Amino acid sequence: MSAAYTTRVKAVGGRSGRVESEDGILALDLAMPKELGGKGGATNPEQLFAAGYAACFENAVIHATRKSETKIRDEDIVVVGEVGLSANSSGGFVLSVTLEIEIAGVDQGTANDIVAAAHQICPYSNAVKGNIDVKLKVSTK
Incomplete structure (x- = not known):
């Protein structure tokens, strides 16, 4: 299967280095968070992952309602x-994710159903399924 979209990002210097996309739109310095003993002051891989997952999931919610009467x-x-x-038992590290999803204009049951459908659609959710603990917190406004 061919990819609908492909991107390339180069990382140099690890957690204290820099990332840059081949088109130059993404160009960020990285720093180890102070909480992990680093100097802080720049983004880190966990922030980038959180941003990507949140943005992608938001779009998956919209996509999940495209064919229904309730459109988000x-x-x-x-x-x-x-x-x-977090550290794991074998000396490595694992990630955990919590997504807090707030949807306006629907009741709690409908919001729960939409988020469940989005979780099946989202490429990030599909990529981490069975590998990363993902918690979904759904609310309405």
């Missing part, structure tokens, strides 16, 4: 992505 628009939804980094 960009201005109806806010997704906050939280990524945790």
Whole structure:
């Protein structure tokens, strides 16, 4: 299967380096978070993952309602992505994710159903399924 979209990003210097996309639109310095003993002051891979997952999931919510009577628009939804980094039992590290999804204009049951459908559609959700603990917190406004 061919990809609908492909991007390339180069990382140099690890957690204290820099990332840059081949088109130059993304160009960021990286720093180890102070909480992990670093100097902070720049973004880190966990923030980038949280941002990407939140934005992608928001679009998956909209996509999940395209063929239904209840349509969710960009201005109806806010997704906050939280990524945790923890040590595992084998000396490595694991990620955890919490997505806080707030949808306007629907009742709680409808919001829950929409988010469940979006979780099946979202490429980030599909990529981490069975590998990363993902919690979905759904609310309405």
